[in-house]
Amino acid sequence: MPVEGIKLRVSEGMVEDARKGIVRVLSDVMEVLELQPNDVVAITGKRTTVARVMPAFQNVCPPGNIQMDGIVRQNAGVGIGEGVTVVKQEWQPARTVILAPVLPGWTLPGEHEIVYLKKHLIGRPVVPGDQVTIPQFTGGDEAFTVEGVAPKGAVVITRDTAVRFKGGEDTERRGQRVTYEDIGGLAKEVQRVREIIELPLKYPQLFHRLGVEAPKGILMYGAPGTGKTLIARAVASETDAHFIHVNGPEIMHKYYGESEARLRQVFDEARKKAPSIIFLDEIDAIAPRRADVHGDVEKRVVAQLLALMDGLESRGNVIVIAATNIPDLVDPALRRPGRFDREIAINAPDQRGRREILQIHTRGMSLAPDVSLDRLAAITHGFVGADLAALCREAGMYALRRGLANYQLSEGFVDDDLQLKVTMRDFLDALAEIEPSATREFAMELPTTGWDDVGGLKDIKERLQAMVQWPLQYPDLFRKFDLPAPKGILLSGPPGTGKTLVARALARESGINFIPVNSSLLFSHWWGEAEKTLHEIFRKARQASPCLLFFDEIDALLPARRSGEGSNMGSRLVSQFLMEMDGLEDLREVIVLGATNRIDILDPAVLRPGRFDQILEFPYPDQEARKEIFAIYLRSRPVERGVNLDHLARAAEGLVGSEIEAVCKRAALLAVAEIVKHNGEIEGNNGAIKARHLEQALAEIQQEKEQSRIGADNVPNRPVRNNVVSGAISRMGR
Numbered sequence: 001m002p003v004e005g006i007k008l009r010v011s012e013g014m015v016e017d018a019r020k021g022i023v024r025v026l027s028d029v030m031e032v033l034e035l036q037p038n039d040v041v042a043i044t045g046k047r048t049t050v051a052r053v054m055p056a057f058q059n060v061c062p063p064g065n066i067q068m069d070g071i072v073r074q075n076a077g078v079g080i081g082e083g084v085t086v087v088k089q090e091w092q093p094a095r096t097v098i099l100a101p102v103l104p105g106w107t108l109p110g111e112h113e114i115v116y117l118k119k120h121l122i123g124r125p126v127v128p129g130d131q132v133t134i135p136q137f138t139g140g141d142e143a144f145t146v147e148g149v150a151p152k153g154a155v156v157i158t159r160d161t162a163v164r165f166k167g168g169e170d171t172e173r174r175g176q177r178v179t180y181e182d183i184g185g186l187a188k189e190v191q192r193v194r195e196i197i198e199l200p201l202k203y204p205q206l207f208h209r210l211g212v213e214a215p216k217g218i219l220m221y222g223a224p225g226t227g228k229t230l231i232a233r234a235v236a237s238e239t240d241a242h243f244i245h246v247n248g249p250e251i252m253h254k255y256y257g258e259s260e261a262r263l264r265q266v267f268d269e270a271r272k273k274a275p276s277i278i279f280l281d282e283i284d285a286i287a288p289r290r291a292d293v294h295g296d297v298e299k300r301v302v303a304q305l306l307a308l309m310d311g312l313e314s315r316g317n318v319i320v321i322a323a324t325n326i327p328d329l330v331d332p333a334l335r336r337p338g339r340f341d342r343e344i345a346i347n348a349p350d351q352r353g354r355r356e357i358l359q360i361h362t363r364g365m366s367l368a369p370d371v372s373l374d375r376l377a378a379i380t381h382g383f384v385g386a387d388l389a390a391l392c393r394e395a396g397m398y399a400l401r402r403g404l405a406n407y408q409l410s411e412g413f414v415d416d417d418l419q420l421k422v423t424m425r426d427f428l429d430a431l432a433e434i435e436p437s438a439t440r441e442f443a444m445e446l447p448t449t450g451w452d453d454v455g456g457l458k459d460i461k462e463r464l465q466a467m468v469q470w471p472l473q474y475p476d477l478f479r480k481f482d483l484p485a486p487k488g489i490l491l492s493g494p495p496g497t498g499k500t501l502v503a504r505a506l507a508r509e510s511g512i513n514f515i516p517v518n519s520s521l522l523f524s525h526w527w528g529e530a531e532k533t534l535h536e537i538f539r540k541a542r543q544a545s546p547c548l549l550f551f552d553e554i555d556a557l558l559p560a561r562r563s564g565e566g567s568n569m570g571s572r573l574v575s576q577f578l579m580e581m582d583g584l585e586d587l588r589e590v591i592v593l594g595a596t597n598r599i600d601i602l603d604p605a606v607l608r609p610g611r612f613d614q615i616l617e618f619p620y621p622d623q624e625a626r627k628e629i630f631a632i633y634l635r636s637r638p639v640e641r642g643v644n645l646d647h648l649a650r651a652a653e654g655l656v657g658s659e660i661e662a663v664c665k666r667a668a669l670l671a672v673a674e675i676v677k678h679n680g681e682i683e684g685n686n687g688a689i690k691a692r693h694l695e696q697a698l699a700e701i702q703q704e705k706e707q708s709r710i711g712a713d714n715v716p717n718r719p720v721r722n723n724v725v726s727g728a729i730s731r732m733g734r
Helices: 027-032 070-076 111-119 187-202 204-210 228-239 258-272 296-310 351-361 373-378 385-404 424-431 458-473 475-480 499-510 529-543 569-582 623-634 645-651 657-677 691-713 721-731
Strands: 006-012 022-025 040-044 048-055 065-068 083-088 096-101 131-135 141-150 162-165 217-221 242-247 276-281 318-324 342-345 488-492 513-518 547-552 590-596 614-617
Touching: 006 027, 027 048, 040 070, 048 070, 065 070, 065 083, 070 131, 070 228, 111 162, 187 204, 187 217, 187 228, 187 318, 187 342, 217 228, 228 242, 228 276, 228 318, 242 258, 258 276, 258 296, 258 318, 351 373, 351 385, 373 424, 385 424, 458 475, 458 488, 458 499, 458 614, 488 499, 499 513, 499 547, 499 590, 513 529, 529 547, 529 569, 529 590, 623 645, 623 657, 645 691, 657 691
Parallel strands: 006 065, 022 048, 096 162, 217 318, 217 342, 242 276, 276 318, 488 590, 488 614, 513 547, 547 590
Antiparallel strands: 006 083, 022 065, 040 048, 040 083, 096 141, 131 141
16 A cells, blocks of 8 residues: 555535545546455545545546535635646445534434434444435435544445434534535536636635736526525535625615615625635625616616725725526626626426436435436426426425325334335326426416327428437437528418417427416506517426427417508517527527418418428318328227228218317217117116217218308408418429
8 A cells, every 4th residue: 555645636426426435537547556446445634534535537537636415615625727636535334423513402312213313324424523424215314423433534434333413502603505516407507606606716816916806796597496505505505605684675775764774784794704605695685777667776786786885995805696586677787797607507407407407316215126316307308406396395295195104103103114116106106296497487388289189290300200209319310411400480271270289299299398378368458468479478488498489370379461550460470489489599409380271361471481391281070081180089989890991981082180089079979879768777788889870970971061162252352272282382382
């Protein structure tokens, strides 16, 4: 064993290693130190701690680095980017370990609770003064400080170790430490926050040497629950800075001058205890746009905040972090360099980010082997971090409810008796109760209709799969060929041919968010309200990406504009829609799907490539398609043997899918009527739909359709739809 250790640079630990007392180094370092996986090493920074060592992956651990989670970094007294000395450590099995809770007010556990807590500490190397965390069933953690060990020195907790707990009343009052490993899916955002906050607080001399003024403020904005407050708490923990959390509404007072005085108190405290971080949560409540508010108090508070952030008096080594989910409501005077030097968007996580968040919130849970975090991440589009935390909590409650159903609690209860495991079914059941925050304001649903419920239309289904599902399934292939997904797809065809049904099936099969928009509900008698609602719909779709935004009867929303109608609501909506489709803000992973049976009255500007890239014409179903549609609508109903679907399909020539569905429903009603006439008694084949029922229903539907067509022909100036549609399609160059 080498006498001296190796100097290594600290980097962020892996999410799966967090709170387990594990560090990772590359294989060449393990060879030099003569280490095997799971050996104990001593890590010396400002203090010395111990941890188990595991080999690191070269793609995530740079040469000369050691990966450590926030708890090990705290035990070693170092931060990310600082140096530590690593050496192999001899250890002994621990006879006794004394733990004291970090948070005050913690009550001493009973005998059975000690068994549960000790189970999660077995194999953990510790030295006096270390902090250890024990995961809870619901995903939380309980932090303890190692007050003493026997024998002295580095020890490893074993099954024979006596673990004793001290009361929490006299413990040091410290909050639970939040580390960077507790933040999932926001690696780039956290890196940008660290650059502007950690460096000025830890190494202000670097800025003095360069003659550059250090950044003083950062504004984080994004949907609620994405992790803005969590990032601020993690940065405060990692930098050991004095952290002042200010909620926006608590600043406001009814007495003259009290609000400004409260703000001055906060900044005075931060200056006295520098280096400090002031976190202004919900800053839109403190500093709204002065042009839009009528109260004198709000304007004075904004002016006071501006003076405190860059007035004549220096605020010293104090950094201000602000968070809001409505950045447009913040006064523009604050959003300039010198006050908030950087604005960072904290968006809803993508699939990879959702998996990291799920991994964080399930690391203390007892998961069954069938739980697939990859599948859960794939089906939770639009979920932010708070939603995923709630999902894990609800899944745990489902498992607990199932475990207690057949078990009687008593004083001698031991958690091992229940054998609690959270299964995939628990997660799927919990998923039905959690609404994604990114789209909560709109009616978002995942349809139950699939491709098996769509009869015929084989070519259209294949084209939609290629345009929508393939970019999601093979993103690397599409990037290689520089082939972006289409922005818009227009479904055109006569009523009842399956346009809405295909849209719902597409959303179901692709597994992405589906936001149906009723075009007629966008209209408002208030000036500008309809355009604002349309903009909000597109903004929410971007947050919930990948997303399918479906406008049924889109001709009501985008009629052709005429000269001299610039102030008309329809013209304004068309202009707003065009700007949303291909304006300055990019539509990423948002596909706009429109359906219409009046393509002739749509505005021509909407139909050009780059907006609706693909126009799919839905034809009348042929005989084979009609047979498939009959089979779909009869498969869940009792049908007499010998019913000839080929004969029905030939007889139903000229009918569309919705009319064939009506035939099947009416035939079922005729069969039920016969049973009711016989006092509800079902004998032999009487309880089934017979061929004569289907033939009678088919004849009635065809007769009603013919009468409807004759009545429509008597209406003057009736547009000839088919010719106009064909002309519009040909003009699109298909």
